[in-house]
Amino acid sequence: MADYHDAQPTVFVLDFGAQYAQLIARRVREARVYSEIVPFDITVEEIERRKPAALILSGGPASVYAEGAPHMDPAILGLGIPVLGFCYGIQEIALHLGGEIPKTDIGEYGFAELTVTEPSCTLLDGVPETSQVWMSHRDSVGTAPEGFVVTARTGTTAVAAMEDVARGLYATQFHPEVAHTEFGQHIIERFLHDIAGIAPMWTMVNIIDETVERIRAQVGEHRVICGLSGGVDSSVVAAILHRAIGDQLTCVYVDHGMMRLNESDQVVHTFRDNFHVNLIHVDAEDRFLDLLAGVTDPERKRHIIGEEFWKVFFEEATTLEGVQFLAQGTLYPDVIESGNKTAAKIKSHHNLIPFPEGVHFDLIEPLRALFKDEVRAVGAELGLPDEIVHRQPFPGPGLAVRIIGEITLEKLDMLREADAIVRAEIGAWDTERAVWQYFAVLPDIRSVGVMGDERTYGHPIIIRAVASADAMTADWARLPHELLAKMSNRIINEVDGINRVAYDITSKPPGTIEWE
Ligand code: XMP
Numbered sequence: 001m002a003d004y005h006d007a008q009p010t011v012f013v014l015d016f017g018a019q020y021a022q023l024i025a026r027r028v029r030e031a032r033v034y035s036e037i038v039p040f041d042i043t044v045e046e047i048e049r050r051k052p053a054a055l056i057l058s059g060g061p062a063s064v065y066a067e068g069a070p071h072m073d074p075a076i077l078g079l080g081i082p083v084l085g086f087c088y089g090i091q092e093i094a095l096h097l098g099g100e101i102p103k104t105d106i107g108e109y110g111f112a113e114l115t116v117t118e119p120s121c122t123l124l125d126g127v128p129e130t131s132q133v134w135m136s137h138r139d140s141v142g143t144a145p146e147g148f149v150v151t152a153r154t155g156t157t158a159v160a161a162m163e164d165v166a167r168g169l170y171a172t173q174f175h176p177e178v179a180h181t182e183f184g185q186h187i188i189e190r191f192l193h194d195i196a197g198i199a200p201m202w203t204m205v206n207i208i209d210e211t212v213e214r215i216r217a218q219v220g221e222h223r224v225i226c227g228l229s230g231g232v233d234s235s236v237v238a239a240i241l242h243r244a245i246g247d248q249l250t251c252v253y254v255d256h257g258m259m260r261l262n263e264s265d266q267v268v269h270t271f272r273d274n275f276h277v278n279l280i281h282v283d284a285e286d287r288f289l290d291l292l293a294g295v296t297d298p299e300r301k302r303h304i305i306g307e308e309f310w311k312v313f314f315e316e317a318t319t320l321e322g323v324q325f326l327a328q329g330t331l332y333p334d335v336i337e338s339g340n341k342t343a344a345k346i347k348s349h350h351n352l353i354p355f356p357e358g359v360h361f362d363l364i365e366p367l368r369a370l371f372k373d374e375v376r377a378v379g380a381e382l383g384l385p386d387e388i389v390h391r392q393p394f395p396g397p398g399l400a401v402r403i404i405g406e407i408t409l410e411k412l413d414m415l416r417e418a419d420a421i422v423r424a425e426i427g428a429w430d431t432e433r434a435v436w437q438y439f440a441v442l443p444d445i446r447s448v449g450v451m452g453d454e455r456t457y458g459h460p461i462i463i464r465a466v467a468s469a470d471a472m473t474a475d476w477a478r479l480p481h482e483l484l485a486k487m488s489n490r491i492i493n494e495v496d497g498i499n500r501v502a503y504d505i506t507s508k509p510p511g512t513i514e515w516e
Contacts, residue, residue, distance in 0.1 A: 014089075098146060126190065213244075421494065437468070445460065458500070
């Protein structure tokens, strides 16, 4: 992402391998300042070339003395660029500038009470005398380097914050970026806005304007093709490309028939009728169903759908004249790969698209500087409907992974109806969007029931609803019994062929979110 946003002040977050580096970058952006994550071993030359307005050193391993612990070039601390170090970052500053870090092996993990000991301090100005902070460290600084003033302590940590105003160096042992630190965002904003003097310019309007300009410069007079899936990322890519280059954009929506109720109509309506985008809607349901007939193995289903999807897409893409670019919804977290050596590397996404023999398009990735919440905000600002902007994660193979066993049109329709009820009912209850994902699953079993005077032999529907932060782990959502009862009644009364409803109470691990 070289030099993408050098037009405006950029803060570099030096990644020392903390799981917190991304969080820091996001907090900086919440303060309306553009941030990028860079490897801890970034060179002085690179910094002088890119001219970041400030640097933040992330947390990292437990101790600067740990074997193989990452170290920055200390010369960077002398460039006159304001620096803020968190956790490992404070130790790194102390190590390079002559402070002492005794190996006490007395760690501090979790909540701690911070006491500001220097009322006239700069960084912690506005933080009350005592407040709650989040700690996660083993060693800590014992004696601050010369020139530094210690500004705060906790019960176990003598140097919880220190600063050298003359040199523009600031550091905290605690983590201001985590929500548990009461005045964390205040401290970050104090550093960015007041100390480093960076104006809060990273606004939605700015993001859109810059992205639009960037697209125009890259595309010129050429044409761009974009695969729409109905998901947030591809929808925002399409909307912003359309804003930038209008009719030079053609979108292809491959409808594999595994979409939820009315979803395809909504995609087509939004882009064709509201945005007036050139849209090719390929209704390939029959083609996919034919290929899936008799297939029951989950991996095989995924494989067939994935392969056929690109086949259909490229059949369309290659009929268009003069297309040079293929747009892709790569986001910033996809770009940063914090490997175990902590270096932020650029992933090669270019290999992911299975270009057929002899076919090639250059990639355009308009969202590769943005976090997911920024992408949603851009989408909303561009006028995309709420259902798209806040769409839950939905697997590429769609309902195919929620029908256990063979996929038939009849089962798809049954699941679509039941799923629509689940989404409507939980959606109406979950107004704060606290539930990460909710949907219906159709297993490959039938059971006996009774409706009226009649014996039934129908399928059950399983309701799945989970709380999660990132889909890596998840817990089943504690839905109220009344809500479960209402969904059960509605599904059994309204969906032919369903005579039983179950609720999945498995967390991840050991379960997965999807059933296949
Ligand atoms: P699991 O089931 O592995 O799902 O706990 C984690 C997240 O990934 C989504 N998911 C998929 N997304 N193609 C996708 O694009 C897939 O094949 C796929 N399988 C699962 C799932 O919905 C959840 O958010």
